[in-house]
Amino acid sequence: MTFDQMRYFVTAAQLQNLSKAAEALHISQPSLSRSIARLEEELGTPLFCRQGRRVVLNEPGSRLLSSAQTMLRELDGVLTQLHTYAGGADARLSVGLCGPDEPVSACLAAFSAAHPQVTLDLDCSIEGREPLDINQYDLLLCPAAGDYQRFRGIPLREERYLLAVPARHPLAERSGILPRDLAGRRFVFLRRGQMGIADPYDLCAGLNLGLRTVCLTDDREQHRQLVASGIGLGFVPEGCAGPYRADPALRLLPIRGEKFCRRLMLCFKREKRLSAAGHTLRAFVLDYFQLNGADGQSGTV
DSSP: OOHHHHHHHHHHHHHOBHHHHHHHHTSOHHHHHHHHHHHHHHHTSOOEEEETTEEEEOHHHHHHHHHHHHHHHHHHHHHHHHHHHTTOSOEEEEEEESSOOHHHHHHHHHHHHHOTTEEEEEEOOGGGOSSOOGGGOSEEEEESSGGGGGSOOEEEEEEEEEEEEETTSGGGGOSOBOGGGGTTOEEEEEEETTTEEOTTHHHHHHTTOOOEEEEEESOHHHHHHHHHHTSOBEEEEGGGOHHHHTOTTEEEEEBOOTTSEEEEEEEEOOTTTOOHHHHHHHHHHHHHTTOOOTTSSTTBO
C-alpha cells in the first residue's frame, strides 16, 4: 500500500467518477483503475460499488476513507514542515476559527494578497472539537471563555449574539427580542465536544428560561439549515452572521440583554514554534487589528 494509492482512492471516493478523478490527478483512467484494483487486492476486499459511470464506496471503503484522509493530512503537514525547514519559498499555515468569522476572514484575505506564496489551511469548526490541540494552529480565533481560557491570547473584540428565526415564525416581524421572550422555545444548538453545548446555552440555563433543545449539530452551516427549516430557533454570533443574513428563509433579531455577547481572542503558537511565515502572519494580524503584541509573548499559547 502506497501514499499514491491512498490519494487515488480518496480522490475517486470524493468525485465518485473515475474519469473525473483521473483528470484531477493528472493520470490516465486505466492507471487509476489499476491502482485501485491493486489496493483492493492487497486489502482483500472491494472498496467501491460500480453504478454505471459512478463509483460509490461500500462499507469497507467508507471505513478506509476516514483513515486515509487523516493519513494524507498528516503526511502533507509533515512535508510542509520539512519544506519550510529546508528553506523553501512557499509555506503553509494552519488557522483555526470558531466559525466563519467575517472580520478575521477579511484580515486573512488581505494577508493572502500581500503574501501569495503562503497557503492558509483554514479549520472553521473548532467549536465542535474537544480537546483542542492548540499546537496544530499558527493562528487561533476562539472565545475567551470556557475551556479556551487555558490558552494565552490577545483580546480581539466583543460581539453580540443574534437570534435566528425562520422568516415565517411569529417572532420574525419584531425589531428585537427580550430574554424572557425566549422562555420555553425550541432551539437548535451547536455541540461543543462530545458532551457540552456551545454558549449561550449556559447563560439561558442561568436565567432559568427553560429552553427546549430539539437538535444538536457540530457544523455551523448545518445549524443555519436546521433553523431555516423551522425545527427550532438558534443563536448566532455577529461575526458568523453573514450566511444567515443572506438566507431569505431566515431573520436575525437583536437580543436586548447585555449578557448575550461573547469575547473573542487571538492566540498564536509560542515564539520558538512559529515558522518565519508564522511570524509574518502574527505581525500582519496584530497590525491589521491594531492590537498590542509588542511584548512578544502576550499573543502566544
